[in-house]
Amino acid sequence: MDCTPISLPELKAALANNQLAYYYQPKISLVTGKASGAEALLRWVKPDGTVVLPAEIIPLAEQTGFIHDIALAMFPKLVADLFIIHDIKETLTISFNLTALDFETPEMTDLIRAAVQGSQINPKRLQIELTEASILNSGNPAIRENLQALVDLGITLVMDDFGTGFSSIDTLSQWPFGVIKLDKGLISRMSENPKSTAIVQSSIRMAHQLGIDIVAEGIETQDIYDFLMQAGCSEAQGYWMGHPLPIAEYLAFIKKDSRWSGLPVGLIHIAQLDHIHWRKTLIDLVVNFTPDETDSKVKRVLTEMNHTQCRLGRWIYGHGQEFKGHTAFDQLEDPHRRLHAVGRMLLNAAKRSAPHNEISDLLRMLTKESSTLLQLLQELENQAVV
Ligand code: C2E
Ligand code: MG
Ligand code: MG
Numbered sequence: 001m002d003c004t005p006i007s008l009p010e011l012k013a014a015l016a017n018n019q020l021a022y023y024y025q026p027k028i029s030l031v032t033g034k035a036s037g038a039e040a041l042l043r044w045v046k047p048d049g050t051v052v053l054p055a056e057i058i059p060l061a062e063q064t065g066f067i068h069d070i071a072l073a074m075f076p077k078l079v080a081d082l083f084i085i086h087d088i089k090e091t092l093t094i095s096f097n098l099t100a101l102d103f104e105t106p107e108m109t110d111l112i113r114a115a116v117q118g119s120q121i122n123p124k125r126l127q128i129e130l131t132e133a134s135i136l137n138s139g140n141p142a143i144r145e146n147l148q149a150l151v152d153l154g155i156t157l158v159m160d161d162f163g164t165g166f167s168s169i170d171t172l173s174q175w176p177f178g179v180i181k182l183d184k185g186l187i188s189r190m191s192e193n194p195k196s197t198a199i200v201q202s203s204i205r206m207a208h209q210l211g212i213d214i215v216a217e218g219i220e221t222q223d224i225y226d227f228l229m230q231a232g233c234s235e236a237q238g239y240w241m242g243h244p245l246p247i248a249e250y251l252a253f254i255k256k257d258s259r260w261s262g263l264p265v266g267l268i269h270i271a272q273l274d275h276i277h278w279r280k281t282l283i284d285l286v287v288n289f290t291p292d293e294t295d296s297k298v299k300r301v302l303t304e305m306n307h308t309q310c311r312l313g314r315w316i317y318g319h320g321q322e323f324k325g326h327t328a329f330d331q332l333e334d335p336h337r338r339l340h341a342v343g344r345m346l347l348n349a350a351k352r353s354a355p356h357n358e359i360s361d362l363l364r365m366l367t368k369e370s371s372t373l374l375q376l377l378q379e380l381e382n383q384a385v386v
Contacts, residue, residue, distance in 0.1 A: 033262025184218020
């Protein structure tokens, strides 16, 4: 292997000569066990067939600012690849990596916006992976504007390498990320370090509480895959399921339509916890009622009074749909609607300071619907395991 570091003129020539390409690493849905998309990863494929990895390209490109030229020049190639991928399966979501540097000026955002507005890409099927370090290191306000414009178009931002920095959680609350991607280092340390396992589990729980998806990268064994599935992680990527592949091989991979396990017991368990949390927050609010609707807790409860907006509701009408056809799942909708109707009655009763016995009657009705729901979720969990 040639170990001489590459130079900027070489890299420029590679881009000009069309030698940079994206390889696609499969992502698998842990809910269905089927391919759900891919991450596009940069490769320099030399005329003699040798492949140069990002570790040799990205640092040089970042230091010189050439990374931005690469991103702009590669985007039309990505769009062309997406066309072919979506011809085979239009539900696949493709992510690609950018740095905060790409958003200091509006060109990248404009390019993506033009592709969306020209119907060349469906924004729901495109994700942008950013590492938090790249955002934290820059204090430029244009970055926020340009990223927000993409989120407004319907594109999802993924926080890459989650768990490697110091302020991941803080960054998450300040930037419009829709997906967290657990770092491969954290995932690989799980086998020898119980603390890493606890961090992974609580990150999954946190993502669910925030209502965002969570992907794990670097899955190299079935054990890790199974663990993440049981823990309620939504998607997985790693050598165990598939390496980064040239586009033609990736297309063959999709056509094969392979299946991994998809046993979303973890997701059912989290749905149960979500429901208990909703009930507790509502009861808390009713018992200690203050009519301050600007209070963030009150605001959240009010949004979650709609049966499609609470976390359990989002699950029922989202990932949970995978269970359609299971008796316990099909029976969830009615008690869940009734539960929300009682919840609204309770809030109204609290607002007009209704007598105690009226409130306790409603609380009893709420608890009844809630235990029906929990029982159904438990049955579903039992049915799904067998
Ligand atoms: P990343 O975005 O975190 O991508 C995941 C990296 O982990 C990829 O390395 C992938 O090949 C590798 N990987 C995937 N599964 C496994 C596994 O099971 N075990 C192990 N040990 N590794 C696994 P790759 O392709 O060498 O890319 C390295 C990094 O370079 C990427 O990390 C990303 O930060 C950056 N990068 C790649 N393409 C681009 C690009 O087009 N633009 C920019 N700005 N950065 C890029
Ligand atoms: Mg990435
Ligand atoms: Mg990563």
